[in-house]
Amino acid sequence: GAVVSQHPSRVICKSGTSVKIECRSLDFQATTMFWYRQFPKQSLMLMATSNEGSKATYEQGVEKDKFLINHASLTLSTLTVTSAHPEDSSFYICSASAVRGYTFGSGTRLTVV
Amino acid sequence: DAKTTQPPSMDCAEGRAANLPCNHSTISGNEYVYWYRQIHSQGPQYIIHGLKNNETNEMASLIITEDRKSSTLILPHATLRDTAVYYCIVRVHGGETSGSRLTFGEGTQLTVNP
Numbered sequence: 689g690a691v692v693s694q695h696p697s698r699v700i701c702k703s704g705t706s707v708k709i710e711c712r713s714l715d716f717q718a719t720t721m722f723w724y725r726q727f728p729k730q731s732l733m734l735m736a737t738s739n740e741g742s743k744a745t746y747e748q749g750v751e752k753d754k755f756l757i758n759h760a761s762l763t764l765s766t767l768t769v770t771s772a773h774p775e776d777s778s779f780y781i782c783s784a785s786a787v788r789g790y791t792f793g794s795g796t797r798l799t800v801v
Numbered sequence: 802d803a804k805t806t807q808p809p810s811m812d813c814a815e816g817r818a819a820n821l822p823c824n825h826s827t828i829s830g831n832e833y834v835y836w837y838r839q840i841h842s843q844g845p846q847y848i849i850h851g852l853k854n855n856e857t858n859e860m861a862s863l864i865i866t867e868d869r870k871s872s873t874l875i876l877p878h879a880t881l882r883d884t885a886v887y888y889c890i891v892r893v894h895g896g897e898t899s900g901s902r903l904t905f906g907e908g909t910q911l912t913v914n915p
Contacts, residue, residue, distance in 0.1 A: 694844070722902055731888075732845070732905040781844050783903065789835060790903050792844035 690716055690786035694793025701772055701800055709767045709796045711782030717762035718784035723755075726779040726795075738765040772800040805889045810910040813883075819876040821909050823889030826870040831893055834865060836874045838885040839908070845888065848874065879913045886910050 691714040701707050711721055719740050724732040736757055737745040744757035756768040769776055777800045782793045806824040813819040825834065835850040849856055849863045851872075856863045862875040876883055888908040 692844075724905075731886075731907050732839075734902055734904055737902055779842070783844075789847050789850055790837075790845075791847065792837075795842065795844045797842070 690784075690791045692718075692782060692784050692791045692793045694782050694796055696796060697794060698797045699799070701798070703773055703800055704771055706768055706770045707772055707798060709769075709780055709782070709798075711765045711767070711784070711793050713763045713784045713786075713791075716784075716786055718765075718786075719762060720785055721759060721765040722783040722785075722790075723757065723765075723767050724781040724783065726781060732781060735767075740765075769798065772798070774800045776800050805891055805906050807887075807889055807906065807909045809907060810912070812912050812914060813876075813879045815881060815913055815915050816878055819879040819883065819911055819913070821874040821876075821887050821889075821911060822871065823874070824871045825889070825891045828869050828891050829893075832891045833893070834863065834869075834872045835890045835892065835903075836861070836863065837888045837890065837905075838883075838911075839888070840882075840885040845905075848887075879911075881913050881915060884911060884913045 693712045693714050695710045721738040723735045725735050726732045734747050735750045738757045738759040740759045740762050746752045759765040779795050779797055781795045783790050833850050833852050836848040837845040839845045849861050851863045865872045886908040888905050
């Protein structure tokens with residue numbers, strides 16, 4: 689139980705375009721989901737907390753207008769990287785709070801060329 | 802959430818027990834110790850958590866000292882597939898209704914050698 693599905697697993701986009709990443713809780717409802725970013729050889733850095741039906745809470749230094757988060761239902765949160773640039777290339781991971789702890793998606797490798 | 806300290810890397814021979822330490826000297830009475838691991842290019846995977854008693858599941862054992870200032874994750878018979886970064890995290894156990902965030906330190910890179 690407590691599975692989080694993240695899609696796509698890998699995406700390559702051109703600089704200046706936008707990319708949407710989906711995070712779905714498959715067998716439970718997630719009032720709150722979390723978005724992380726991970727650069728090579730570094731730990732996960734929390735970007736924002738996504739709350740169903742309300743605005744996301746962003747960590748300090750994360751541009752809310754660049755990383756748009758929508759959590760319109762109890763099973764789906766989306767992260768849209770707008771006007772992507774090469775420095776946005778990273779591994780993006782979502783997570784949801786479940787009964788025994790936090791469950792993570794398998795991650796999305798974003799490459800901006 | 803209390804801060805944790807872990808060694809940056811460890812090696813273990815395949816088939817032997819891997820013992821990963823974690824210091825959390827500022828842990829509060831209501832904070833649990835969680836362990837996750839991240840295999841390269843995948844999302845973190847939950848391993849185990851505990852409050853003060855030792856815990857065991859199909860993946861690992863968690864030994865928490867009596868003063869709760871440190872803990873050890875034990876993989877009893879490490880395999881090559883256990884090579885990963887292991888994260889020790891201390892936080893209040895909130896479950897579904899908590900919504901409080903989970904923050905990661907640097908973790909320990911465990912390498913299991915054949």
